[in-house]
Amino acid sequence: MTTVRLSRRAFLAGTSAATLLGATGALPAFAQPAETPKRGGTLTAIIQPEPVTLTPATNTAQPTQVIAGNIFDGLVYYDFDLTPRPSLAERWEVASDGLTITFHLRKGVTWHDGKPFTAADVKWTLENVWKTVHPRNRALFENVAETQTPDEHTVILKLSRPSLPILSVINAVGGPILPRHLYEGTDLLNNPYNNKPVGTGPFVFKEWKKGEYILLERNPNYWDPGKPYLDKIVFRVITDAAARAAAIEKGEVLYAPFNPVPFRDVERLAKLPNLKVETRGYEWLSPVLYLDLNVENTHLKDVRVRRAIAHALDREAIAKVVWFGYGKPAISPVPSTLASFFDDSVPRYAFDPRKAEALLDEAGFKRGADGTRFTLTHDPLPYGDDYRRTGEYLKQALKRVGIEVNLRAQDSAAFIKRVYVDRDFDISSSYNAAFPDPQIGVVREFWSGWLGTGTPWTNGSGYRNARVDEIIQSAAIAGDPAQRVKLFKEFQQIAVSDVPTLPLLELKFFTVHAAHLKGAVAQGDQVYAGLKNAWIDDGPRQN
Incomplete structure (x- = not known):
């Protein structure tokens, strides 16, 4: 053969x-460690927020997958x-x-x-x-x-x-x-x-002390000879962003993925000789930050209101000011990194508050005596300050066009239940990884087949469109790549026009790790993979 x-x-x-x-x-060859790895040591890492479960078979939340990639x-x-x-x-x-x-x-x-x-x-x-x-x-x-x-x-x-x-x-x-x-x-x-997973991966689950840490230990019977090099990994739960930055700077934490520190600290930390800021290892994800607009809401069920919200937001400002340049404006739920599928001709919602106001007037939602048209609630993804700041920007931007926004905060479990189970929200923010093909990470936001299942990160908007469902199902079974590209471009035209989900940014995540932690980034899906190639270079060791 x-x-x-x-x-x-x-x-x-x-x-x-x-x-x-x-x-x-x-x-x-380019991922091979330049030095001979050393065996032993405990890697202290950060997991934020704390996972709801440790098995990615039923939950694809970011913290679950970070842990599980080491176990499975x-x-x-x-x-x-x-x-x-x-x-x-x-x-x-x-x-x-x-x-x-x-x-x-x-x-x-x-x-x-x-x-x-x-x-x-x-x-x-x-x-x-x-x-x-x-x-x-x-x-x-x-x-x-x-x-x-x-x-x-x-x-x-x-x-x-x-x-x-x-x-x-x-x-x-x-x-x-x-x-x-x-x-x-x-x-x-x-x-x-x-919650006490048994896998085949390089590390074995040992303990989960809720609110404090998750402990993994080296798998002594791992199939890849000599690996992993580390004896243990301790994933610490540190909820305060400033405390995370301090722990990393002091060397108390050696590895921290997914934007673990405030953006204002990144440039400073990157200049320290004992730290590295790494953007590789996220290639498999192609993440997109978006808003889900609950189409069952009295106001948001009108597409003119959803388009008005799109025009009221300055994506360039969100990218530069809110996300400190670690992202670029998104125009489609299919990111530009998926070049063969991406459709650059989708409808555009340029930043235009006057256009937003005109659409809201046309929809019949006039300003009241206090200047307010109506009030919405917004539930930011509870994954840290980046999403909270995005919510604060949304509140300010929509207030300018007469929409009052109330921000709510909750932990991950409450967020998932509120948005995907109870559907007790108006606007939520989140991000989905598009992955290398739209069929994997994009269409789950739009396929009506997920409605009523309570499955996290699937069709949070409540969107139903028979043609979109037909396209998604046809693309899943098409054997001709050119036909799949054609279908996904039609999908983007409809989805962006209907705007049940509003893409904001194509994100660029970063990892901060100690300079003497070697082999921590060795592949394109690293952040969701085991740290079997990682080792701690603490200088010569005595035999």
Whole structure:
């Protein structure tokens, strides 16, 4: 069989190859540590906010995935150019018609409890998790008609129709594999192992002291010889931004992802010789900051009001002033980083308060005697000061056009329940990772099939559009990449015109870590991957 190596871009562009085989498991040359790694040590990291659960199979919240990427392995991981590389799958083949994908699993892998990892775990997880409750994967894997396991180390997916995005979403958190022996026959959503997870990854869960820390320890039986290098990782919960910055500066914390400190501190910290500010490791995400406008609200159900809000906001100011340049204005829910899908011709909502006022007048919402047209509540994503400041900007901007905004604050669990379960909100802010294909991270915000499920980060606006649903379902099964691009461009035209969800910024996250922490960023999905390549260079050690 001929080995054909394809980049993620080439695969999605529809290169017709009979096979797509995994490359070697080695890190690419540019990611190889320049020095010999040292074994041992405890890495103190920051997790903010505290996770609601530790298993990404049912919850795709940022803090859950940061932790889980260290505990679980995926079938693959992703390089900086988003090429899939072998992990639990040593190699794989895609049939020329796109209807069969065969994974050859790594032998000798065990779960943290010592039980063998086999093809049965993959089959059970795909059928009972990915196709049912996983917030991103239901639509991606619905075309898998049958999962065959001819032996313990082979998984064959038989598809009713091609599903091109599958190979872009099967890393540790995109396609988390659960131990069948601990989940089969249980209540999946309430299984106790959701909060004391058992994986195959480089670190083993040991303790979660709520409000303080999550402790992971080195997996002594990890399949990748010699790794991980660290003995322990302690993820500390530090809710105050200033306290986080101080802990990092003092060296009490060595690793902190996802914009852990206020933007005003970044430039100063980057100049310190003991720290590094790193923007690599987020390539797999392509994150977009957006507002969900509850279309069931008396005022927001009128598209003219939603368009007025779009015109009332200055995205350039949000990017430069609120986010300190760590983002750029977004015009579509599909970010420009997904170049082959992105449609630059979508309707534009230029910053124009006068246009906003005219639309509000046209919709029948005149200013009252006090200058106010109506009042809305806004629930910022409770992930730190960046989102709170975005909410404060929204309050000021909408007040200028006669809309009063009340800001509410709550923890992550209350935010999820309010927005996605109770739907007791008017405007919420959040961000979604678009990932390498819109089918993975974008359409979940617009597909009506998620309504009523209470699933976080899916269709928070309550949007229903029959044509959009049809496009999403057609793109999921289209085997022709050109046809998928055409469908997604039509999708963007409708979604941006209807504006149930208002894209604000294409975000650029950063990580702050100690200069003597080596190998902390080694791949394109690093922030959601295990720190098995990380090691602490604390100088010569005595034998």
